[in-house]
Amino acid sequence: MFEDSVRMIPNEQHQTLTPSFISFDPDGEEFTFNFLKNDTTHKVLIGTPAKNKLHLNPQNTIFDFKLLLGKNFSDPQIQEGIKRWPFKVLPDQQDNPKIQIKLKGQVKEFSPEEICAIFLSLLKVSIEKYLKSLGLGCALRGVVLTVPGHFSDSQRQALKAAGILAGLNVVRILHDRTAAIFAYNFNPKNLPYNLNILVFHLGGRTLEVSVLTLDEDSVSEIKGSAWEVQDFENGLVEFFVRKLRKKYQWDVSGDLQALMRLRGGCEGVKRVLSSCIEADIEIGSLCEGFDLKRTITVEKFEELNMGLLKRCIQVVEEVLKVAQMRKGQIHEVILTGGSIHIKKVEELLQNFFNGKELNKSIPPEEVVAHGAATIGALLTG
Template sequence: MAGRVEGTAIGIDLGTTYSCVAAWFDKHNRVEIIPNQQGNKITPSCVAWDGMQILVGEAAKNQIIRNPKNTVFGPGEKPIIVFEHESEEKKFSPEEISSIILRNLKEAAEAFLGTTVTDAVITVPAYFSDKQRQATMDAGGLAGLNIMRLINEPTSAAIAYGLDRSADINCPDEKNVLVFDLGGGTFDVSLLNISKAGTITVKAVGGDTHLGGENFDQLMVNHCVEIFKKKENKDVSENTRAKMRLKIACEKAKRDLSSTVQTPIEIDCLYEGIDFTTKFSRAKFEEINAGFFNLCIKQVENCLRDGNMHKSQVDEVVIVGGSTRIPKVQQMLTEFFAGKPLCKSINADEAVSYGAAVLATNLSGYGNKKVQDFLLLDVTPLSLGVKAGIINNMSVVAEHDMCVVIPKNTPIPTIKEYAYQTRFDNQVNGIFDVYQGESKYTKENVFLDRLILDGIPATPKGEQKMILCFNIDANGILNVSAEVISTGNKRSTTITRSGDLSKEMVKRIRK
């Protein structure tokens, strides 16, 4: 546990479609979800520019139809986002877009709490890479936050679940829990062991950072585009405004289909003055999205295999994320786990931020005994390693194969060391290319950074030994170091290329 800090520490669920912020209230002896400026407990992860000002949250989402090109939801990869209005142009990195959303949540918390907020725990998808984690840290820094910890979203939901069940005197001493977290833009599954004493041990994680409700919406939009093309012989696929209107209508229809078997989609003057009307059935929705649903179950199977657990050993299946309200998702999970009822006791939209607020309270030294006694043991989601070509004593491994240093699902924080030796006569430096991923081949994994160790004495090959050290902290962020044993010469690097923002860039953006 970190030392006690002053002020209230908050927990933030930074989602790709919606975000949420929560904090511990001593007065009420519990976590409370903090409403935004409009009084709502969840905020669209949406940023827009209207030519005069930057809009965030609901203000941004509400103008999306008339300003679709200058509106962006939580970004994922590393593009530069360009807003254009008449002759003026504004450019943002994904970290800057995320920081705008985080600052909005920070300000909402400060207004509600009546105090300045600095410390925060932020959640990330369990399957986020080191690059994405570092980018989130950068975004938090740009928003004026001290990030106490990054925590995986399903693990955060498990904290909420664990605290909820700890009050039940009839609960067994421990349970195996699978958290199925299907949101708007990402999908995570985590296998955990939760003890009544408050220890949460992550056994395995899996998921897909590009699978969620947005995918379901897009296939509905594509289906409607085809219907319009057949009826009217008009193609709306290149019309941004028309497609945005379709997307909004399809998202509403998707929600309606969770409570009804058929719903109409009606849009006046969709394209060239032509109205669009169709009926969308739940059966059609399930049919066109069958591939995505099957991927979800495949990830559950993979997670159980990685955790060396049979599905019959899972005591509880906890569902979180707005997309778990889809009947087909619940049906598939129930059937997969042989009729086991799904746990819906925690709020699907708020559980992740709730758990983050509990961890923030724990780390800051506040909260009641129940909060202070819980212990979290997490894992790294993806394997980390180096290009095998640097290794002299592994002739069975091809030059561009991935040599894993830390396998996925290793408990963190962790430190792993490996001894290597020079491969050539008079070799004076060692080059360590660091990768993350599960492929055998480095070219199919994510390149993180290169560490160059200079100052190796020029001797015949194999005489000089090097120690390579991988150190993953509690946030899941990697530090790599290498040392020449004979001289003690050492080089190290935190994988700062992950976020792609230098300290100078951070200073400039903040200004």
């Protein structure tokens, strides 16, 4: 918070969003992490520079680490993730997941909490550097960390432990949906009824829908929620894998590096199609010297993902049923998450709610951060 308003802090790449990626890479800056038990100094990249290493250094580039927090290795979600993660995840003797990387010929293991702490500690360095550049010269007094609504208590505690390892004063662990409501600062005090709010979150790989009721004291009550994995890039990836297999008899499904490059290209297509009617994908030497070049239209993207798009509305219907509400009883709809920019998603939601105006004045990918900053300011004065 700056002068009673929320300001998004840019990172070193001048971006206000830092993807949750870490790459242990020779091109990284050298940092010392005193909370690590062994080998405390590593060359590390985070955010977009780390993400860009995914196809060059896939086994040492870690993502989805937040999903590993507070879970056993045998958890079905971890077992499902192992099928698509390029990095190794192995169990220890207590069935805790350990992330394994290979540096200079040596195998290193980290707990999910340690990986998360590395990420958070480097975010802290970036934020304090920015504050110093403004002449504020102050350290962070406290942080609010947010989690998906389906996170268990053990997952929340694991995230808090990671924050403490990173040297942060964690003043609150908050649900994303609660932060979203604070971002829009709804005030039901002068209304003759409680405010029913539907929070629709569509991120990179997850869909989460919640219905909450806000009373005159701004106390929210969860009436219903649901979440599931949704991956709009995967439809494109599978489309190209099928095309290459059918036309050229090349099976890239077993080529980790090619798949990572293909997924990166498909993510770029998805992003461009949020504002354009078509997007080009160009990947040089994808396999056996073959250069992939293709134009994908919005219509083709929607066709490949129509099942997921329809499922978004089905989940909304299911949550409303659990909440025992009709869609006409929802007063506000909040959109959060980067994949909200998929044009068809907003169109389907608006049609479902009979043309109702959806709350998107705050960029959907920034809503949760806005709400967390607002609550952090209230808690720390």
